[in-house]
Amino acid sequence: MSYQMQAQGRPMSHGQYVSNSPADLPMPSVKEHTLMWQGVGQPGYVGDSGIQSGATTQAPSLSGRGGDDDMDTSEGGVMLNMGGSSGYSAGYTQDQVEDMNAQLNQTRSQRIRAAMFPETLDEGMEIPSTQFDTTQPTAVQRLAEPSQMLKHAVVNLINYQDDADLATRAIPELIKLLNDEDQVVVSHAAMMVHQLSKKEASRHAIMNSPQATKMIAALVRALSNSNDLETTKGAVGTLHNLSHHRQGLLAIFKSGGIPALVKLLSSPVESVLFYAITTLHNLLLHQEGSKMAVRLAGGLQKMVALLQRNNVKFLAIVTDCLQILAYGNQESKLIILASQGPMELVRILRSYTYEKLLWTTSRVLKVLSVCSSNKPAIVEAGGMQALAMHLGHQSHRLVQNCLWTCRNLSDAATKQQEGLETLLQGLVQLLGSSDVNVITCAAGILSNLTCNNQRNKTVVCQVGGIEALVRTIIHAGDREEITEPAICALRHMTSRHAEAEMAQNAVRLSGGLPVIVRLLQPPSRWPLIKALIGLVRNLALCPANHAPLREQGVITRLVQLLIRAFQDIQRRSSVVSSGSGQPQGSYADGVRMEEIVEGAVGALHILARESHNRAVIRGLSVIPIFVQLLYNEIENIQRVAAGVLCELASDKEGADMIEQEGATAPLTELLHSRNEGVATYAAAVLFRMSEDKPQDYKKRLSMELTNSLFREDHHLWNGDLPLMPPDLQQDILAPDQPYEGPYGQGPPSVHSNQDGGRSYRQGYDALPVESMQGLELGSHHGGPPPSATSPTMGMGMNMGHSMGLPIQSNNYAPVDHMGSDLDFDPLNHMGQATPPQPPHDAQAAWYDTDL
Amino acid sequence: MSTFFHQAGTAMECLSIPITLHKESVLDHEGREVHRCGFKIGGGIDQDFRKSPQNYSDNGIYVTEVQENSPAAKAGLRMNDKILQCNGYDLTMCTHKKAVDYIKKYPVLNMLVARKGVTHS
Numbered sequence: 001m002s003y004q005m006q007a008q009g010r011p012m013s014h015g016q017y018v019s020n021s022p023a024d025l026p027m028p029s030v031k032e033h034t035l036m037w038q039g040v041g042q043p044g045y046v047g048d049s050g051i052q053s054g055a056t057t058q059a060p061s062l063s064g065r066g067g068d069d070d071m072d073t074s075e076g077g078v079m080l081n082m083g084g085s086s087g088y089s090a091g092y093t094q095d096q097v098e099d100m101n102a103q104l105n106q107t108r109s110q111r112i113r114a115a116m117f118p119e120t121l122d123e124g125m126e127i128p129s130t131q132f133d134t135t136q137p138t139a140v141q142r143l144a145e146p147s148q149m150l151k152h153a154v155v156n157l158i159n160y161q162d163d164a165d166l167a168t169r170a171i172p173e174l175i176k177l178l179n180d181e182d183q184v185v186v187s188h189a190a191m192m193v194h195q196l197s198k199k200e201a202s203r204h205a206i207m208n209s210p211q212a213t214k215m216i217a218a219l220v221r222a223l224s225n226s227n228d229l230e231t232t233k234g235a236v237g238t239l240h241n242l243s244h245h246r247q248g249l250l251a252i253f254k255s256g257g258i259p260a261l262v263k264l265l266s267s268p269v270e271s272v273l274f275y276a277i278t279t280l281h282n283l284l285l286h287q288e289g290s291k292m293a294v295r296l297a298g299g300l301q302k303m304v305a306l307l308q309r310n311n312v313k314f315l316a317i318v319t320d321c322l323q324i325l326a327y328g329n330q331e332s333k334l335i336i337l338a339s340q341g342p343m344e345l346v347r348i349l350r351s352y353t354y355e356k357l358l359w360t361t362s363r364v365l366k367v368l369s370v371c372s373s374n375k376p377a378i379v380e381a382g383g384m385q386a387l388a389m390h391l392g393h394q395s396h397r398l399v400q401n402c403l404w405t406c407r408n409l410s411d412a413a414t415k416q417q418e419g420l421e422t423l424l425q426g427l428v429q430l431l432g433s434s435d436v437n438v439i440t441c442a443a444g445i446l447s448n449l450t451c452n453n454q455r456n457k458t459v460v461c462q463v464g465g466i467e468a469l470v471r472t473i474i475h476a477g478d479r480e481e482i483t484e485p486a487i488c489a490l491r492h493m494t495s496r497h498a499e500a501e502m503a504q505n506a507v508r509l510s511g512g513l514p515v516i517v518r519l520l521q522p523p524s525r526w527p528l529i530k531a532l533i534g535l536v537r538n539l540a541l542c543p544a545n546h547a548p549l550r551e552q553g554v555i556t557r558l559v560q561l562l563i564r565a566f567q568d569i570q571r572r573s574s575v576v577s578s579g580s581g582q583p584q585g586s587y588a589d590g591v592r593m594e595e596i597v598e599g600a601v602g603a604l605h606i607l608a609r610e611s612h613n614r615a616v617i618r619g620l621s622v623i624p625i626f627v628q629l630l631y632n633e634i635e636n637i638q639r640v641a642a643g644v645l646c647e648l649a650s651d652k653e654g655a656d657m658i659e660q661e662g663a664t665a666p667l668t669e670l671l672h673s674r675n676e677g678v679a680t681y682a683a684a685v686l687f688r689m690s691e692d693k694p695q696d697y698k699k700r701l702s703m704e705l706t707n708s709l710f711r712e713d714h715h716l717w718n719g720d721l722p723l724m725p726p727d728l729q730q731d732i733l734a735p736d737q738p739y740e741g742p743y744g745q746g747p748p749s750v751h752s753n754q755d756g757g758r759s760y761r762q763g764y765d766a767l768p769v770e771s772m773q774g775l776e777l778g779s780h781h782g783g784p785p786p787s788a789t790s791p792t793m794g795m796g797m798n799m800g801h802s803m804g805l806p807i808q809s810n811n812y813a814p815v816d817h818m819g820s821d822l823d824f825d826p827l828n829h830m831g832q833a834t835p836p837q838p839p840h841d842a843q844a845a846w847y848d849t850d851l
Numbered sequence: 852m853s854t855f856f857h858q859a860g861t862a863m864e865c866l867s868i869p870i871t872l873h874k875e876s877v878l879d880h881e882g883r884e885v886h887r888c889g890f891k892i893g894g895g896i897d898q899d900f901r902k903s904p905q906n907y908s909d910n911g912i913y914v915t916e917v918q919e920n921s922p923a924a925k926a927g928l929r930m931n932d933k934i935l936q937c938n939g940y941d942l943t944m945c946t947h948k949k950a951v952d953y954i955k956k957y958p959v960l961n962m963l964v965a966r967k968g969v970t971h972s
Contacts, residue, residue, distance in 0.1 A: 334969070372968030846902040848893030848915040849951050 104130065108140075115144035116151055160201040167202030171209050178218035183231070186222055190234030193219065197241040207247040216242070217255040224260050229269060236264060236275040243282040252279070253287050262297040265306060274314060277306070281317050284324045291325055300325060300335045307344040312354040319348070319360040326367045333371040342368065342378040349386040355395050362387070362401035369408035379413045388423035391430060403430070403441035410448035414456075424449065424459050431468045436482070439472060443485040450492040457497040466493060466503050470512040473519075480528050483519060487531040494538035504542035513545070517552040520561070526591040529561065530599055537603035546610040555613060558600045559620045565596040566625055594634055601629065601640040608647035614654060623648065623657050630666035635675045642670060642681035649688040659689050671708040679708070854965045855933065857909045859896050859944040866970040867935055867963040872926040874958050886958050889921020890914050890928055895947030905931060912942040912950045914964075929966060936963040 092100075111130065114121055130138050170192075177189035193215075196202040206215060219235045226232060239257060242248030252258075257279075264276035280299070283290040294300070299321075306318050322341070326332040336342075345368075348361050365383065368374040387402040406423070413420070430442040446465065449456045460466075469486045476482040490512075494503045507513065516539075520532050536554055539545045549555075568588070587593075604622075607613045617623075626648075629641035645663065648654035663685070670682035683705045690701050854865040874886035893903060893915040900907045907913050914932045917923045934942050938961055940953045954960065 330969075373966075846893065846898050846900065846904075847947075848891045849947065850891050851888045851951065851954055 111140050115140050116147045118148075163199050163201035164205045167196050167205035168209060170196070171206060171211055171215060175211060175215050175218050178215075178222055183226060183228055186226060187228050187231040187234070190219070190222055190231045190238070192234075194234040194237045194241075197238040203241055203245070203248075207242060207245055207251060212247070212251045213255055216251045216257065220252075220255050220257050220260045223264065229272075232264070232267070232272055233269075233275075236261070236272055236279070240275040240279045243279045246286065249283055249287040253283060253290060253293070258283065258290060258293040258299075259297040262294060262299045262302060265299070265302040273306075277303075277314065277317050277321070281321050284321055291329075294321075294325060295329075295332060295335075300332055301339045304336055304339040304341045304344060307341070307348065312352055312357045315348060315352070316354070316357040316360050319345070319357065319364050323360060323364045323367055326364065330371065333368055333374055336368065337371070337374050337377055342374060342383065343381045346378065346381040346383050346386045350382075350389065355393070355398060358390060358393070359395065359398045359401065362390070362398060362405060366401055366405040366408065369405045372412075375409055375412040379409055384409060384413050384423055385419055388420075388426050391423075391426040396435070399430075400437060400441075403438060403445070407441050407445045407448070410445045414449060414451055414453045418455070420449065420456060421459050421463075424456060424465070425463045428460065428463050428465045428468045431472045436479070439476070440481050440485070443469070443472065443482055443489060447485040447489040447492065450489050452492075454497040457493045457503075458499050460489075461493055461497075461499040461503050461506070466490065466506040467510045470507060470510040470515070473512070474515050478523060480525060483524075484528045484531055487516075487519070487528065487535055491531055491535040491538055494535065495541070500538075501542060504539050504545060507539060508542075508545050508548055513539070513548050513552055517549070517554045517557065520554070520557045526589040526596065530591050530595055533558065533561070533596070533599035533603050537599065537606050540603060540606040540609075543610070546607065546613060549607065550610075550613055550616060555604070555607060555616045556620065558603055558607075559617070559622045562597060562600040562604075562622065562625065565593040565600070566628070568593045569597065594632075594637065597629065597632075598634070598636050598640055601626070601637070601644055605640055605644040605647060608644055611651065614648055614651055617644075617648065618651075618654055618657060623654075624661050627658070627661045627663045627666065630663065630670060635673070635678060638670060638673065639675065639677045639681065642667070642678055642685060646681045646684045646688070649685050652691075655689045655691065658685065664689070668704075671705065683708075854970065855908050855911075855967060857911060857943060859910050863943065865935075865965055867965050868927070868932075868970060870926050870928055870960075870962045870964050872922055872928065872960040872962065874960070875922050886955075887921070888923050888954065888960070889918040890923035891916040892934065892950060892954070893947075895950055896944060897946040897948075911935075912945070912947075928962075928964065932964045932966050934962055934964055937961070 107130075131141065174189050174193055174196075177185055178193070180186055180189070193206075197206060206212060209215070216239070219238055222231055223235045223239075226235075239252055239261070243252060261276045261280050261283075264272055265280075267273050267276070280290075280294065284294065303318050303322055303325075307315065309315065322336065326336060342365075345361050345365055349358065349365075352358065365378060365387070369378060369383075384406060387406050390398055390402050393399055424446070427442045427446050430438055431446075433439055433442075446460060446469070450460055469490050473483050473486050473490075476486070490503075490507060494500055494507065507516075516532060516535060520529060520536075524532070536549065536558070540549060572593075604617060608617055623645075626641045626645055629637050630645075632638060632641070645658055645667075649658055667682045667686050670678050671686075673679050673682070686701060686705065690698055693701075853863065857863050872888060874888050876884055877887045879885045891914070892912050893905075894900060894907060894911055894913045896910045898910065900910055903913075905913070905915060911933045914923075914928055914930055914934065917928055917930050934950075936942060937950075937953050938957055942950050942953070945953070
């Protein structure tokens with residue numbers, strides 16, 4: 001556009017124009033082109049550019065009709081500003097106002113240019129600011145940033161199109177070069193493609209071109225065939241850039257890029273390695289079918305080998321890849337195991353502190369921990385302790401994953417494990433967390449770890465686990481996912497370890513008894529009730545708990561549960577007998593009613609050691625049920641029923657009531673049971689019932705008892721000494737009849753045979769629960785079914801007043817078959833592991849043989 | 852999963868783990884030399900698996916215990932493995948005594964074993 005140069009130095013800033021700059025603004029002549037651009041000298045030029053004239057400029061947003069309005073308003077605004085905010089006294093003459101306007105117009109273009117194209121301004125040029133109120137920006141100032149952004153966008157668009165065009169034209173040529181035989185050519189071509197792929201437009205051009213697959217195939221081939229570092233870097237860099245887009249991923253996958261990338265994982269060059277792993281990671285995340293391809297190409301083994309490097313971000317990507325590959329795929333988990341994966345992963349957990357890496361590693365371990373082959377390997381590598389290190393971490397997702405993994409592993413970790421103190425202590429502390437998931441997991445892990453493991457039980461007691469668990473249970477209210485494992489843990493800790501008695505007292509002292517008895521009421525479901533009954537039974541082992549338990553009404557509740565379970569069994573067996581088919585156990589919520597019956601009667605048995613409790617039990621008219629239970633086929637139930645009757649019979653009233661219910665007949669039957677405990681209890685009850693009978697009755701009874709208990713083919717357990725309590729024996733030895741039985745006198749020996757394996761012990765330790773398949777928060781219970789157990793011969797002692805001994809169980813391994821000559825040397829047989837012989841019964845229940 | 856719910860006598864196909872166990876010579880309590888394997892088996896078609904404490908689900912021969920540092924442990928046998936075959940004898944349909952006999956017969960055992968969680972998910 002033509003222009004006429006006006007005089008240099010346009011009039012600026014005179015008068016009452018507020019300005020922060022000196023009156024004189026130099027206008028160097030180098031600014032000619034800007035003047036031209038402003039349209040100075042144009043007809044109609046009023047001193048600014050596009051606003052008024054509407055001439056085409058490079059400031060589209062401020063052009064056009066609206067400009068006039070803007071002008072007006074801004075001018076008006078300026079006027080207002082001028083008038084109002086700065087407290088200028090009004091009273092400009094019209095001339096002065098016009099003068100000011102003119103000056104404003106002249107500087108407007110400069111201001112706008114300064115706002116939109118700051119890079120075109122000279123240094124040092126100052127433009128008078130029109131801002132009158134420093135807190136309120138002018139319109140131009142407000143529009144400065146948006147217009148700059150717009151400018152950049154337009155520039156980008158123009159460049160983009162250029163790049164895309166260039167790339168599209170270049171691709172066929174590049175493909176040809178990549179396929180060239182000369183390695184140098186290939187190398188340069190690869191580098192060029194890499195450069196192209198860095199920019200977005202050309203990248204899209206590459207991916208969307210019809211020859212994309214060819215291009216990528218060429219790259220992959222270059223990767224596989226070349227030894228040249230530059231080629232490799234260029235090719236893999238390109239693939240990396242392409243892998244950020246869906247089409248790129250698809251193209252890479254289809255061109256067989258994955259095997260080539262997996263091969264690169266052995267590269268010693270770090271940048272190549274990083275590109276390769278990141279590309280594989282993107283493929284695994286977003287491309288269907290990549291997982292299988294990576295597995296087939298042997299990617300798993302290589303990735304596990306890479307775990308030995310020490311760049312934390314790199315490791316985070318590798319572990320994430322492993323997690324994606326292993327999730328839900330058994331074979332992958334086994335491959336990781338075979339490549340020593342667990343050991344490396346545990347080492348990572350121990351050595352690093354980068355949160356993302358710890359989190360991804362814990363996820364891999366979580367995925368592996370549901371595989372039963374990986375579990376022992378992880379535990380042996382010290383996985384539990386390593387996970388314990390991070391239980392106090394700030395990152396919630398890390399803590400949660402560690403807990404889930406621990407829970408999955410905890411059923412494999414019960415056997416061994418010194419050094420779990422940190423873990424147990426950490427778990428006890430986590431019970432106080434505010435997150436429900438955390439509490440649930442911690443309780444579940446504690447329950448598993450304390451199962452059948454004396455050391456863990458003692459440790460947890462010592463770190464205040466009992467109090468913490470009781471508090472947790474109180475706060476949990478009705479939430480069974482928390483209360484059930486917590487109650488199981490308490491149940492484990494209140495029996496069969498050094499601090500059991502302390503634990504039994506501690507539960508009471510922490511105020512646990514009321515809540516425990518309350519939980520026996522609805523809406524608690526059967527698994528929880530079963531656990532509670534076991535706990536009550538253990539608590540009742542401590543005499544100081546008898547009165548508090550009674551006051552809470554636990555006896556009444558136990559009897560209610562017993563009646564309900566018993567009726568259920570009756571109903572089911574009557575249905576079965578009328579119909580056909582095998583009577584399965586009556587299950588409710590996965591719990592057999594027989595277990596409930598056995599548990600409740602067992603708890604009542606222990607509670608009945610105390611005389612007030614006995615009175616309550618008598619008053620509840622439950623003795624008939626006990627007598628009925630004597631007819632039950634399950635030996636455990638017979639035993640506990642006979643046991644509770646034995647306790648009740650120690651009072652005269654009790655003995656009378658029992659006899660009135662016609663217990664004599666079933667008890668006499670039970671004398672012949674092959675289960676020693678049953679037989680012994682039955683004998684004891686009969687004996688007590690006979691206290692005030694005539695003498696000859698007593699004598700006949702003695703004979704009967706002697707015969708039945710000491711008969712030839714009765715299985716005697718390790719040749720133990722007198723099965724009779726001292727007082728019973730004395731009666732047999734009537735003063736005028738020297739008793740010439742095959743037994744001598746001597747202290748009855750008490751054996752505790754632990755090799756019952758995973759039998760249903762009296763301590764009511766359930767089996768550790770199965771690990772959570774699918775990594776979900778699942779249910780906890782998985783106790784063993786009750787099996788036929790036979791107690792040890794601890795009966796010898798103190799049968800007079802209470803069965804003080806914890807009764808162990810030795811189940812399916814049948815006892816040593818002594819035949820007719822009874823060996824009376826208990827010391828020989830104490831703890832001897834003689835191979836069990838098959839019993840002579842034709843009906844072999846189930847036994848195993850040592851080989 | 853039908854590997855572990857197998858009806859003895861019916862056809863079954865499954866993956867298995869091959870285990871080769873070399874027995875060790877030890878002296879028993881009477882001084883005689885015996886070949887010890889170091890594991891216990893339970894089960895058999897004459898047994899009632901429902902009474903097993905480990906809750907087995909069929910009449911197969913199961914490993915109920917593996918002693919530490921025994922030849923069985925070293926060979927890779929694990930507790931609760933189900934032995935499908937031993938030196939060519941089919942242990943999925945035999946009595947307990949017969950299984951014991953087969954196992955005691957040879958000093959080296961070539962067994963095929965099924966393991967939950969490994970040979971099937």
